[in-house]
Amino acid sequence: MSRDIRIQDTLTGEERPLEPRDPGKVGIYACGPTVYAPVHVGNARPYVVFSLFKRFLEHEGYDVTFVANVTDVNDKIYDAARAAGVPSEQLAREMTARYRSDTDGLKLGRPDAEPLASETIAPIIELIGDLIDSGHAYVAGGDVYFDVGAFPEYGRLSNRPREEMQQGEDDATSLKHHPQDFALWKAHKEGEDTAWDAPWGRGRPGWHIECSAMAEDILGLDFDVHGGGSDLIFPHHENEIAQTEAARNEQLARLWMHNGMLQFGDEKMSKSVGNIRTLSGALDEFGRDALVMYFVQGHYRQPIDFSEQALQAAARAVQRLRDFGRRSSPAHPEPEAIGPYHERFFEALADDFNTPAALAALWDWVNEGNRRLDAGEEVGAGEKLREMLWTLGLDNLLEADGAVDEEAQRLMEEREAARAAKDFATADARRDQLAELGWQVRDTPQGPQLVPLKT
Ligand SMILES: [Zn+2]
Known part of the structure; x- marks a missing residue:
């Protein structure tokens, strides 16, 4: 750990040193996909960036825990499941498996933890309860909303005027007191086939709260690097900061590292x-x-x-x-x-x-x-x-291409056998076949070895 590692931190707008909370250890949380359809190639970018960033840190001697969540409870999932005529749980399960096998295709290993929203309900309910108790959230109907006015630091990450902050939620049916407030819990609605019991009523978590709960659950507070696509800076990450810091009075993450988007101009x-x-x-x-x-x-x-x-x-x-x-x-x-x-x-x-x-x-x-x-x-x-x-x-x-390798290996063995049997015609034929595959045999003290023909 001799090298100083610096990261452009979105929160301060400055390049800042990586100074881990626990010396020698780095915790990374990067927001993963909402599983309502096969993942987009754009979803591969944060996956690749943070998997490789982890490799780099490991090369530098750090013990890294990389967490990438899966959002498996969401309006998009309800809509897609309805359209497909299947239970939303089933669709989410299938698409989670599909996401895992698709990202397995990148052959970069799995994150150390891949929590599901549906399996983090207890910590989510606890965090919402704490926000209600501390006066940062209120119950309206069966919904619970974060009261942005009760958190003066709101907007630090995205750095924009409060009146421009649109939460992008469906306001038509919303019971929130102020347009900038956002949902922590949504009361169960007709047509939604998953719901959990909470002290303020049956329903399901909002999107932002799941990440605050999962990150704290696995990495604790004040962890080292929070990542994700730059499209998540507002409102998602702004809201994660508000939820965690309002409830805990401690920093969510030390550095904010955002990847750029893929553009489909072609x-x-x-x-x-x-x-x-x-x-x-x-x-x-x-x-x-x-x-x-x-x-x-x-x-x-x-x-x-x-x-x-x-x-x-x-x-x-x-x-x-x-x-x-x-x-x-x-x-x-x-x-x-x-x-x-x-x-x-x-x-x-x-x-x-x-x-x-x-x-x-x-x-x-x-x-x-x-x-x-x-x-x-x-x-x-x-x-x-x-x-x-x-x-x-x-x-x-x-590693040389496996298929060619095996074939070349077999040809080389046949050539050696032919030479040992003084069948020089066969040995020459095998040599020519090897050359066609781009290989030549070199005699070394360890025995014959395949080396690529000079191109
Ligand atoms: Zn998130």
Whole structure:
């Protein structure tokens, strides 16, 4: 933990140091999806950003707990379930499973905790009760609303005039006293098929309160990093701060880290071409490697275009890395010259998790390594290269393509057997087949080894 890690904090508008509440440990909470339909490719961005940010912190020696919630009780879920003619619980369960398998396709591991709103009802009711007791919330009908007027600090995160703060809720049927107030609990309505009992009546939680309750339940108060898409700054995160800080009189989170949105300007991507805008569709179309590369090519805070061109550029970058991985054999030692590139790479990540700057350091090494290989030097792919790629979720590029590998391995064994039997015609035929797959056999003290043919 020698490196100083700095993050652009949305709350203060400044780059601030990561100073964990518990030395050596970092707690991250990033808001996850509402599960009413297969997740959008845009939902993959916070998933990728915070999964990789966790990897970086682990590389720096921290013990990281990454929490990403799943909103499985919500108006959108009721509406979608009604339209599909299935119970909302069933739809939410199916879409949660689908979300998990789609994000599994990114092969970045799972968050450490993925709480469901429907399984956090007791802490939610307790937190709402505390807000009513402290005078920050009121009951109206069977609803409970947060009284924004009772929390003078409201608006600090999104930093906008109070009269411009529209909660975006359905005000037509709302019983709230003031337009800026927001629902903590919604009384059970005809046609909603899930509800829980609470001291102020049967109903279900609002969206914002679930995150305050889950984050406190798992990470405690004053945890280290709260993340999510920049579209959540207002009202969702503003309301999370209000709820927690009004009830507990303690800070919710130390740093607020928001990722930019995906933009669908590209003609082809804007039209609904198949299901390319869902995560599973994007994975099918471009593959996991190109998609992860696409995300790390952009700085997490910037909006990025989701375009054919951008994804093709990412696919080419993946191919360049894979080629370099094939040329630089793990059998050789890694040149010491990689050291400064490795250092630059991790310094870039320490400076507001700047993945494009880190990638630039990696490319400089790849170019240098390729120059050395062209000059006949043996360049090993060792720990330092692997650490860089692992932190970007791309260390799999160092493994040669499995299918080719197995086939090549079999051909090499057949060639060795033919040579041992002095069947040189077969041995030559196997050598030619290997060459077609891009491999040659090199005799080493450890026995014959497959190395990529020079391209
Ligand atoms: Zn949230």
